[in-house]
Amino acid sequence: ESRRIAFMNQKGGVGKTTTTVNLAAAAAARGIATLLVDLDPQAHASLHLGVDPSERMDDASVYDVLLDPTDHEHAPIHEAIVPVGENLWCLPSETDLAAAEFELGDQPDRHTRLRAALATQGGRFGAVFIDCPPSLGLLTLNGLAAAGEVVIPMQAHFLALQGVGKLLETIRLLTAGEHAINPNLTVTGVVLCMHDHQAAHTREVVDDLESFFAEAAELPGLPWSSARVLSPAIRRNIKLAECPSFGQTIFQYAPDANGALDYAALAETVFGGAGPE
Amino acid sequence: ESRRIAFMNQKGGVGKTTTTVNLAAAAAARGIATLLVDLDPQAHASLHLGVDPSERMDDASVYDVLLDPTDHEHAPIHEAIVPVGENLWCLPSETDLAAAEFELGDQPDRHTRLRAALATQGGRFGAVFIDCPPSLGLLTLNGLAAAGEVVIPMQAHFLALQGVGKLLETIRLLTAGEHAINPNLTVTGVVLCMHDHQAAHTREVVDDLESFFAEAAELPGLPWSSARVLSPAIRRNIKLAECPSFGQTIFQYAPDANGALDYAALAETVFGGAGPE
Numbered sequence: 001e002s003r004r005i006a007f008m009n010q011k012g013g014v015g016k017t018t019t020t021v022n023l024a025a026a027a028a029a030r031g032i033a034t035l036l037v038d039l040d041p042q043a044h045a046s047l048h049l050g051v052d053p054s055e056r057m058d059d060a061s062v063y064d065v066l067l068d069p070t071d072h073e074h075a076p077i078h079e080a081i082v083p084v085g086e087n088l089w090c091l092p093s094e095t096d097l098a099a100a101e102f103e104l105g106d107q108p109d110r111h112t113r114l115r116a117a118l119a120t121q122g123g124r125f126g127a128v129f130i131d132c133p134p135s136l137g138l139l140t141l142n143g144l145a146a147a148g149e150v151v152i153p154m155q156a157h158f159l160a161l162q163g164v165g166k167l168l169e170t171i172r173l174l175t176a177g178e179h180a181i182n183p184n185l186t187v188t189g190v191v192l193c194m195h196d197h198q199a200a201h202t203r204e205v206v207d208d209l210e211s212f213f214a215e216a217a218e219l220p221g222l223p224w225s226s227a228r229v230l231s232p233a234i235r236r237n238i239k240l241a242e243c244p245s246f247g248q249t250i251f252q253y254a255p256d257a258n259g260a261l262d263y264a265a266l267a268e269t270v271f272g273g274a275g276p277e
Numbered sequence: 278e279s280r281r282i283a284f285m286n287q288k289g290g291v292g293k294t295t296t297t298v299n300l301a302a303a304a305a306a307r308g309i310a311t312l313l314v315d316l317d318p319q320a321h322a323s324l325h326l327g328v329d330p331s332e333r334m335d336d337a338s339v340y341d342v343l344l345d346p347t348d349h350e351h352a353p354i355h356e357a358i359v360p361v362g363e364n365l366w367c368l369p370s371e372t373d374l375a376a377a378e379f380e381l382g383d384q385p386d387r388h389t390r391l392r393a394a395l396a397t398q399g400g401r402f403g404a405v406f407i408d409c410p411p412s413l414g415l416l417t418l419n420g421l422a423a424a425g426e427v428v429i430p431m432q433a434h435f436l437a438l439q440g441v442g443k444l445l446e447t448i449r450l451l452t453a454g455e456h457a458i459n460p461n462l463t464v465t466g467v468v469l470c471m472h473d474h475q476a477a478h479t480r481e482v483v484d485d486l487e488s489f490f491a492e493a494a495e496l497p498g499l500p501w502s503s504a505r506v507l508s509p510a511i512r513r514n515i516k517l518a519e520c521p522s523f524g525q526t527i528f529q530y531a532p533d534a535n536g537a538l539d540y541a542a543l544a545e546t547v548f549g550g551a552g553p554e
């Protein structure tokens with residue numbers, strides 16, 4: 001009943017952070033103790049939740065936790081997780097996280113550092129949402145190894161379908177084989193972000209996605225056998241682009257805006273009994 | 278008179294590729310022999326120009342050129358550069374490029390591989406446009422070391438201003454000090470992408486940018502002392518989002534669309550005598 005979801009897509013600017021933050025806020029509003037883990041050195045999820053790394057130079061961040069994922073007396077995990085709202089916590093990022101890929105470079109457990117760190121938190125959180133950077137590197141792999149599920153934010157363009165293919169291949173590498181890093185990882189689905197129902201090719205792209213998932217459903221044992229296009233699509237809404245600069249979620253900034261309605265409805269899809277347990 | 282421009286911004290999805298491709302096409306249309314170098318393992322600039330890495334598995338790419346940047350008889354540079362239109366060539370990317378960061382990891386000249394490769398091409402191209410991935414890693418550093426100028430595509434959000442500060446710091450590290458990798462690198466300016474003149478905070482963000490550059494102009498010797506907000510801003514135009522999926526530039530796909538008009542006008546700003554020589 002504890003959901004660990006990695007929000008990943010190696011393509012930049014598709015709505016990973018916007019989705020991770022606002023879905024986490026919606027989960028918290030539903031009474032779920034929610035932790036957002038910011039795995040992007042650019043720290044936009046942290047900033048979006050009002051946590052500014054430049055004001056936390058002496059405080060622990062997810063970088064420190066990756067370097068030391070234990071819970072011994074002075075371990076960074078005890079200080080790194082900060083409350084940001086009711087039922088909502090953040091494990092924030094910082095610029096130095098960019099160095100983690102090199103510093104952990106050849107450690108045998110370099111992919112499972114975050115998983116080890118989250119294991120120290122037991123049942124504290126009902127939902128852990130992991131915001132991944134736009135790459136398939138070590139940080140994203142830590143997110144995927146630590147999660148039980150993957151959600152793929154994307155835009156409904158044909159070019160985006162190519163990227164999804166590559167992304168699913170990465171997930172398969174993590175789940176297949178006898179030394180699989182995370183054999184039970186499943187793909188819960190795709191979130192359509194910045195969605196324009198009227199655009200010329202939108203319907204075709206969505207149809208392509210839906211038939212892909214319908215075919216996958218016939219092939220049990222694939223990580224995406226029960227994946228689907230999650231509804232509703234998140235419509236383009238300027239309020240969603242404005243609120244991060246003010247350190248506010250859409251629910252704080254513009255609770256009646258389409259962006260708030262769409263993410264609240266998406267939270268109902270993900271948490272309302274339709275998702276994997 | 279040969280312009281080498283790196284299009285960089287570590288933030289994802291801000292319009293780097295869209296700008297590099299369409300500005301390159303506009304330069305070619307003005308009669309300038311133009312080379313687009315795709316430094317992103319996701320190869321969207323290559324795909325946008327109709328070059329599909331999955332159909333070129335046995336062909337040389339920018340990856341091979343980074344591993345061997347010479348022009349000896351069988352060097353990859355001789356085959357990697359492919360014509361994609363009148364006055365327009367592409368040095369395409371491929372998925373394996375993601376491995377370059379590790380493979381070049383500790384070579385002393387790992388930052389200047391692309392520069393060495395482009396030096397083999399002499400005066401062949403009047404313009405070299407380098408599309409960078411959404412990071413400040415080794416690939417982007419190769420792009421910055423190989424360029425004479427930097428153009429920063431971005432969106433007019435307050436959060437974007439933070440990222441620009443970090444980006445300029447990176448440029449300063451490359452240009453300052455006695456061992457500077459590229460001391461003559463200058464910032465030509467910012468391209469405002471997906472611009473919405475009507476949005477609530479757009480004017481404020483643009484004002485912030487313009488005053489930042491006005492102050493920088495008073496401090497000679499900074500890499501951005503003559504940087505400016507380049508005009509026009511590129512308006513949000515759905516045609517720009519559609520054409521990459523068909524391997525077409527905006528000038529091929531929708532030559533009368535606002536996207537075509539805006540990028541043609543931007544080319545006039547960059548090449549019409551207003552840029553550095």
Ligand SMILES: Nc1ncnc2c1ncn2[C@@H]1O[C@H](COP(=O)(O)OP(=O)(O)OP(=O)(O)O)[C@@H](O)[C@H]1O
Binds near residue numbers: 013016018195259
């Ligand atoms: N539905 C939406 N309507 C309007 N703007 C949106 C919407 N979703 C996201 N945006 C804006 O689009 C931009 C990219 O979104 P976001 O930062 O969430 O993407 P990302 O995938 O996390 O990017 P990165 O790859 O850099 O981590 C941001 O400026 C964001 O505010």
Ligand SMILES: Nc1ncnc2c1ncn2[C@@H]1O[C@H](COP(=O)(O)OP(=O)(O)OP(=O)(O)O)[C@@H](O)[C@H]1O
Binds near residue numbers: 291292516
């Ligand atoms: N002016 C515009 N109007 C509408 N859509 C645009 C515009 N500029 C870019 N886009 C679309 O926005 C998305 C992101 O643009 P683009 O891929 O050029 O950004 P990028 O900075 O290169 O991303 P990445 O960081 O992943 O390399 C693409 O789907 C693109 O087609």
Ligand SMILES: [Mg+2]
Binds near residue numbers: 017132
């Ligand atoms: Mg993000």
Ligand SMILES: [Mg+2]
Binds near residue numbers: 295408
């Ligand atoms: Mg790009």
